[in-house]
Amino acid sequence: MGNEENRLGDHFVDRLLAVIDDKGSPVCVGLDPVYERLPGEYRRGNAPEDEPLRAVEDFCDEVIRIVSPVVPAVKLQSAYFERYGADGVQAYFDMAHAARDAGLIVIGDVKRNDIGPTAGAYAAAHLAGPDAPDAVTVNGYFGADGIAPFVEVARREGKGLFVLVRTSNPSAGTVQDFAGADGRKLYEHVAALVAAIGDGEGLIGRGGYSCVGAVVGATYPEEARRLREIMPHQVFLVPGYGAQGATAADCAAAFKGDGSGAIVNASRSVLYAFADRKYAHLDWRKAVEQAARDFASDIAAAVRGR
């Protein structure tokens, strides 16, 4: 699998940076579709049992069409598709395909992890197939040999990965803040591991970034600044903006002085913008589009203004 372009050495990270440059803002819209929150037109009538997934697919297709001129990337949250079983998984890959066709970089938020051979099967499943995303998220609790198979597929297929370093949820600290003897915290230790893995042969693209990136939540900007130093070659995938409470200024901490090095994700605040008082006067499609535009310009301005 893997197209000709990738085999010729094109790096995921260079494609990502080029599309960010083209669209003018380092942002990503997260597709976390929940049937109960879809616009009314998708929830009409007495739906037969398979209708929710159909509605979710139609909605996501429409969102992809709406946001593709505005943002460089989308992030598909696998859980919200997996909840519909095998058909939901098919929808996940169909959405990945549709988003790539729309010129978007597609990040598969799967957070897979396991021992080496099994991680290899996950990497084959989620990075190597014909409809596989451009990059996936990976949980690094297994250490280097659980991450390596994803790196190998990424190298071979011109794909990428983002290893969880610092997550954006309220109780993230109960594990990730575990402090070492030298005062370093676990997430800093994992960051150093990710930096070392990402410096491997053939992994750094023309722009100086590695195809091995890191997930660094925007809800902890002080930490993002430290992590920026530990991981100079990592693109940060930054969740937490909007519904999770982080501001554009918080997110800016994840970027380098030149405005490069991160991509900020917003899911619910864009996807369900029509339910937000700020956008309630608009048709749902216009609300999503405007929220995506506001998100993109908010982040672009904060990054420029650092």
Add this chain to the structure above:
Amino acid sequence: MGNEENRLGDHFVDRLLAVIDDKGSPVCVGLDPVYERLPGEYRRGNAPEDEPLRAVEDFCDEVIRIVSPVVPAVKLQSAYFERYGADGVQAYFDMAHAARDAGLIVIGDVKRNDIGPTAGAYAAAHLAGPDAPDAVTVNGYFGADGIAPFVEVARREGKGLFVLVRTSNPSAGTVQDFAGADGRKLYEHVAALVAAIGDGEGLIGRGGYSCVGAVVGATYPEEARRLREIMPHQVFLVPGYGAQGATAADCAAAFKGDGSGAIVNASRSVLYAFADRKYAHLDWRKAVEQAARDFASDIAAAVRGR
């Protein structure tokens, strides 16, 4: 979803202990099917593109039939099904259904993890559906709020979960051995978190164990002994026996003095026993059956002999 029996308060962990008691050994056969390693009869001819998954399903069905009189549980490794896309995911749930029909406890090895709302979608997908396994594995890097949704579904549906504490792979230590200021290691810190979560209301079964268990690799028996003290109410799911190098004596460290408290998994050493010189004189079915019997008696003897 969730059957009447579960709603009446039956605990996953009590069902598990009852089936272990019935079968006479605390073991689990891991279904990690890799097409290239299947017996020759499944790999004949010029297979059309969808044949590997069909072969994997037929093989797993046969293995379930063979091992169900011998062992109390099977563990389905999701990665080896996901690699076949949506159809593979359907096969995963079909196999879970078949294994439960055969009287086996089914553990879904999915290692899912995410922030709270998303973890809730994963829990719904993997613990609450009609063909969902009896328990799943969960990665705890997100801390308590990433684990809680799995716990809630487990409580409501009479299901269980096993949180990764100490994994069995060679580089596990690069993250999990991260040492805290007081000398405690990360995996001990995670163990204490799991113990605290597992003591929650309604989670402890009649046998004194929680439906929140822990994954504790057999490749580190000294650590298993310490973890046994930190987590008195957790059933340990113990990978690492056989192909990964741990002996029955290593595994015994995960059990309490009364022989309860753990279930040992073997995947490749049973599944591909026909490729082992020890069983090469047998038909593949007999080889798998004998390997399962040897595994079960090896573990039972080691646990008794402590």
